[in-house]
Amino acid sequence: MKVGIPRGLLFYHYYPMWKVFLEGVGAEVVTSPPTSKEILDLGTKSSHDDVCLPVKIFFGHTVHLAEKNVDFLFIPRIVAVEREAYTCPKFLGLPDVVRNTLEDLPPIIDATVNVKKRDKSPLKAAIEVGKLLGAPMGKIKSAYKDACETLWTYRGLMLKGLTPDEAIEVIFNGKKLEKKQVNTDIKIGVIGHPYNVYDRFSTLDMLGKLKELGAEVITEEMIRQEDIEHHAQFLPKRLFWSYERDIVGAAFYLIHKKKVDGIINVVSFECGPDSLISELIQSEARRNGDFPLMVITLDEHTGEAGLQTRLEAFVDMLKRRK
Amino acid sequence: MGNLWLGLKTALQELGHDVIVPPKPSKRTLTLGSQYSPEFACLPLKINLGCFLEAIEQGADTIIMAGGVGPCRFGYYGAVQRRILEDLGYKVNFIIFDPPQGRWGEFLNDLKKVGNGKPLYRIFSALLFGIRKLQVMDYLEKLGHKTKALEIKKGETTHILEKTLRRLDEASSYKEVKRIREEAIEELLSIPKKDIDPIKVAVTGEIFVVLEPFVNMEVENELGKMDVEVERTLYITDWVKEHLIPSLQGIRKHHLLEQMSKPYLGHFVGGDGQLSVASAVIYAKKGFHGMVHLMPFTCMPEIIAQSILPRVSKDLSFPVLTLVFDEHTGKAGVLTRLEAFVDLLRRKRMVSVN
Numbered sequence: 173m174k175v176g177i178p179r180g181l182l183f184y185h186y187y188p189m190w191k192v193f194l195e196g197v198g199a200e201v202v203t204s205p206p207t208s209k210e211i212l213d214l215g216t217k218s219s220h221d222d223v224c225l226p227v228k229i230f231f232g233h234t235v236h237l238a239e240k241n242v243d244f245l246f247i248p249r250i251v252a253v254e255r256e257a258y259t260c261p262k263f264l265g266l267p268d269v270v271r272n273t274l275e276d277l278p279p280i281i282d283a284t285v286n287v288k289k290r291d292k293s294p295l296k297a298a299i300e301v302g303k304l305l306g307a308p309m310g311k312i313k314s315a316y317k318d319a320c321e322t323l324w325t326y327r328g329l330m331l332k333g334l335t336p337d338e339a340i341e342v343i344f345n346g347k348k349l350e351k352k353q354v355n356t357d358i359k360i361g362v363i364g365h366p367y368n369v370y371d372r373f374s375t376l377d378m379l380g381k382l383k384e385l386g387a388e389v390i391t392e393e394m395i396r397q398e399d400i401e402h403h404a405q406f407l408p409k410r411l412f413w414s415y416e417r418d419i420v421g422a423a424f425y426l427i428h429k430k431k432v433d434g435i436i437n438v439v440s441f442e443c444g445p446d447s448l449i450s451e452l453i454q455s456e457a458r459r460n461g462d463f464p465l466m467v468i469t470l471d472e473h474t475g476e477a478g479l480q481t482r483l484e485a486f487v488d489m490l491k492r493r494k
Numbered sequence: 495m496g497n498l499w500l501g502l503k504t505a506l507q508e509l510g511h512d513v514i515v516p517p518k519p520s521k522r523t524l525t526l527g528s529q530y531s532p533e534f535a536c537l538p539l540k541i542n543l544g545c546f547l548e549a550i551e552q553g554a555d556t557i558i559m560a561g562g563v564g565p566c567r568f569g570y571y572g573a574v575q576r577r578i579l580e581d582l583g584y585k586v587n588f589i590i591f592d593p594p595q596g597r598w599g600e601f602l603n604d605l606k607k608v609g610n611g612k613p614l615y616r617i618f619s620a621l622l623f624g625i626r627k628l629q630v631m632d633y634l635e636k637l638g639h640k641t642k643a644l645e646i647k648k649g650e651t652t653h654i655l656e657k658t659l660r661r662l663d664e665a666s667s668y669k670e671v672k673r674i675r676e677e678a679i680e681e682l683l684s685i686p687k688k689d690i691d692p693i694k695v696a697v698t699g700e701i702f703v704v705l706e707p708f709v710n711m712e713v714e715n716e717l718g719k720m721d722v723e724v725e726r727t728l729y730i731t732d733w734v735k736e737h738l739i740p741s742l743q744g745i746r747k748h749h750l751l752e753q754m755s756k757p758y759l760g761h762f763v764g765g766d767g768q769l770s771v772a773s774a775v776i777y778a779k780k781g782f783h784g785m786v787h788l789m790p791f792t793c794m795p796e797i798i799a800q801s802i803l804p805r806v807s808k809d810l811s812f813p814v815l816t817l818v819f820d821e822h823t824g825k826a827g828v829l830t831r832l833e834a835f836v837d838l839l840r841r842k843r844m845v846s847v848n
Binding site for chain 2: 265443
């Protein structure tokens, strides 16, 4: 049984967990290759004009997988991952949007995870998926346990400064964890949705470019959850999107504690939550002695030269301030 | 938002407040609002902020705003707008009403804040009077949608409705409201009408855009001018009822929406997204000829609906026109599309009759 996981959106949050679980219940996991021009084109062609860039990319990956003859597509409906918050509305409707927009798809596994409801807990969702794939209960439970452990390992690795891709390499291909040599004097926080920040194609390899310019990069995943939670409380009102709350918390932490010299806020064009949280982050930066902040908006037309110039200018500016 | 001001103004005046109603949203409101709003925020936020700024200009010192708990962005508007106003240097009182969701204590506290020292029952009776006026206005608008399509001299209905709105605003007792209602009904019914069987179109979408004629380029009036009968899927009193007063009716309606949209959208997505999908199914079954779906640019729940509607439309052979509004939308473009859509519906009906 081949199950395809599109390399987009929540892939960066949960892939190792999903893979371990699905393999544990006897499925073979296939992923799409990293985003490329071809995948983006597939996505823009098949999705609606008004959806945001990450969703378009997700569509591209989905179409790519569908052409690969997988038996199932794995697109869970992640409604809420904590009691007092939802995820982005687009995740709430994602399986439906995919199903009703694309033609000739393999069946979609769209188990709902909603921790606000007792019958939609992650375990219940896992059991639903496991049964669908024909695994016995004992196997499902042990696979679920392994999967949860993998998720913690994955998060632990990212906390140490690995990107999701590197962490996945370490977990599944046994690559050695390399201690990174950092000898730079500039630290930059790159804050945004993981599916924007870590997608090397859509960001035109922003993280790599920053490294070349001699800057050390800190992302949200490298900040401890306690710090994020603590600083998210400075918001005037509790934010009701989990992932976005983490982003704001991370940005506030970096600003308040002056952990970095400057922050780059990566947002995607037409992203609903980004439009508001970016405003909050900008306002917070202004209130903290004009903390250096650059907002980069991604869309399918982002040009390489423009981005390069802006990054160089930003890094130069930070160096001069020192 | 639409006529909501009427109800709130009435309620607050009853409580002895000095109420400033910002001028109707205009080009200036929009310009002011978009100047200070986040670029990709949706249109309602921008207009809303513009209205606040205009109200502050006129001397308002307290702003009352509805809140929410997601997942639609609207729930966080208040917090962001307060920050924007603070950053601009305005010192205003900001009261945000979050839906009670079981925490009635907090909600009542907030209510007392606007109560001007009046006891709770006075607050409720003031609110009820406000809601009554809104109910009357909603009823008249529903009736107006029918007469707009049939009236011989276009614009008569609108004229009557505007006049009634002004009179309702001044009314100070239930008795007066009742009289105004009866007179308005009388007037609407006595408008000279054509003898035709109008095309029927449902208008649905994001509530703010649907209810605010300035934003939606008066879609309903324009359709009326083309002899089209409109049925709106959303009214302000429905919204108030569903969000403030828990009732069996509300639960039933919610259940119906869920069932109708289930084959296409299996989960609520915040805002009015599910309603839009369900409306297509419901109105196709009711024998309507088409549906106009209105949404602000970048609206998340409606984008989901918009992506799904083509499939619904195809399955039920029910034409749906989606119109997206932002600060650059021009009236001529909207009109052309509406005309083309109505032509299409007429032709479709002609073919099916023959």
